[in-house]
Amino acid sequence: MKNKLTLYRYTRILLFYGVGLFLNLSNLYSQEGASSLFAEANKAYNEANYSDAVARYKQILAEGQHSAALYYNLGNAFYRLNQVAESIYFFEKAKQLDPENQDIQVNSLFAQNMTIDAIEPLPRSQLAQLQITLFDLFELDRWAQITLVLLWAFVFLFLGYLITQNSSHKRNFFFLSIAVFLLFIGTFSISYFKDRAAKQNKYAILFSKQIDTWSEPNQQGDLLFLLHEGTKVQLLDSLSEWQKIRIANGSEGWLKNAELRKLN
């Protein structure tokens, strides 16, 4: 009995340390300079020196630091400066880092209001919606961490199953380990598909004030529709100065010399 208790304790300690290690390593770099710049920029924003605030926020970015709040604040500052495309771009960046944040959602809508085009997004099936909510629950690396934690938990539980002599404990260990293993398979595949989706779906924000969309990458094709700045587009193919895009309502077309800023 005493043996088993210590085993539990060790497993728990190891798990905690494992997660703690993953979480903290990346934060070790956070810098004092960035924080003070951030505070200054926030002050400038509050005093309505929006362009000043933008310059400071951008300085943080130039130093190679970022965060959802930084992008969010940049989006706000650009919104105040009436720069639609910039504002939407940074709100989208913020959403990437923190998909569920309410502040970002709300202010992003304000920015969307400033755009000219009304693009009705394609309705998603409930399953697809569920998938997106599940995928957006955590960032990719967090999913990877969870996958590993589950894997370790499984291994320890399975070892427990192997080591214990007592048959009832053995059974508990066995079923628990199988359950954890199934969870592990689930999170692993979520991480895998999320990664693949991120690699395949490249998005960008249109910065051109107004641009024609053609059916073919040449002027002989038909003129399809007109896009205005601030539209989020999915990048498909490209051919010299032409770029094929898809917008939220599923329409596709070619843009010539479009000013696009990639989101990822």
Add this chain to the structure above:
Amino acid sequence: MIKRKTLYSFLLLLIGFTFSLQAQVSFDAKVSKKRLGLNERLRIDFIMNENGDNFIPPDFNNFLVVSGPQQSVNRSWVNGVSSFSKTYTYFLTPKSKGILRIGQAQITINGEVYKTSPVEVQVTEAVKKPNDPDNIDYLTDENIHLIAEISNNSPYLNEGISVVYKLYFRNPISINDVQELESPTYGDFWSSKINIGRIQVDPRGQYKGEPYNEVVWQKVVLYPQKSGKLTIEPLTLNLQLSVPSNRRDLFGRRILKQGQKTITSGRRTLNVKPLPTSGQPENFTGAVGQFDFDVILSKDALKASESFQAKIKVSGKGNLNLFQLPEINVPNTLEVYEPERKETIKTTLSGTEGTVEENYTIVPQYQGKYPIPPVAFSYFDPKAKNYKTVRSQELLVDVYEGPTSGMTNTSPVPTSTRTPLTASEGAFRFIQLETDFKPVITKAFWMSKRFWLLFILPFVLLLLGYSINRFVIQKSKDSASNKQRLAEKLAKKYLSSAKKAFGNQVAFYEALERALHNYLKAKLKIETIELSKTKIAELLENKKVDKVIATEFIAVIENCERARYAPESEGSIQTDFEKASRAMAMIDRQL
């Protein structure tokens, strides 16, 4: 005979009558004079006494047709005799001197074609004073002129031009009445007549440097809708004139002669230039002229669901009502209604001028800031001969109060009856003040080396644990079998002395019994005391040895005691030995 005679005479009469009918059709050409000066006029009448059609005039090669054909029909019925005549009249001016020939005219009367005989006239040197100065035609030709003044003979497409019809006349002619016989048509033009009100005679007009009375008959502004050669159909006026005659009345005043005169302005051709295609802006909708352009908002700060007006205004001079105004383009969340068009246009000789406005009513639905992007308006300036584009300023509408858009769509607000969204919740949110920075460029943990290391490691651990586990169990199993082996060795040691005495029955059983006793003592770790069967049974029971095995063991001991005193067969020795070794092995496993 008489009967016959009368019949003949009747027939003859009939034939003669028909002949006389035939002979009555005449078609002649009559000239007013056979001899005339170069600067004089010739009148030629083609007269027929039956109505005919398909009149083909001769080729007036050597003459200029001053006017005509004028057609007149005269029918009279006098004393039961009807007379009919139809006349085509031309006024001609000779082109050259000499004997000029006027060819045959042709007419179809009752299905037959009649021709006039050609006429020859002699044209002499110009006479100083044309004959018959009192002739109305001569007088009117000299003293009445109808002119179409066109401001620009080669305008651009859609460039406004003006046409003014002016009637000039001078003494001794006075005009009593004017009738418009033929109004000009402007097929390929957008036209707008300028109202000139009552017709007034301006006695101070000038025509070719000479004083005339001037009447402005009509003013039109035209916008050509087609490029190329366009014609303006002539204006034809019929004038009632009074011309003084040679005769004088009682008081010595000249008697005025009444006359009629048809006068035409002549056909005019314009050469309309197309607009240049090079440098034509994309948003050009056909505006030609000089314009100002602006977009004006009625308010720039309001609450949601209030409305404001965006006015697109073009003012200036040009084809104001012939082009489309540019459309306004506003953010999608603003509700825009169909524009209301308002035109205040004045047409003057220099073209139409004024303003055209389109008023959009816009209702914002949600709060926020809405930029109204610049609207561009392009027009062609025919004076500068190039295209010009005017852009309005970018405007901003601030909607400061109202619901926030899309809130219900994206974030599931719990059934709004319970927690209604207040204005503060829907407002634009403030920046976030706390954050943890991360490096922008991070190596993705997913699929990184560290990830794989941490991924592989547990499997290694699992393998390791499993193998260790296997090894430990194996070891313990091995130790158990060692014990077994030791016990068997012990049993064999005791049994070996018994085995040696296999031939001697008494010695064998003594040895066997001793071996069993010794084995038990060694196994149960007891000192050599006398072991009775009951004692053994008790001991074995204490050690929780199976009862069956215990009884078998005791049975072997009993057998041994019995066999010492009662001799047994060879075979039982063998079976007893086996029984004993089996019982030992069994106990060994149990203890």
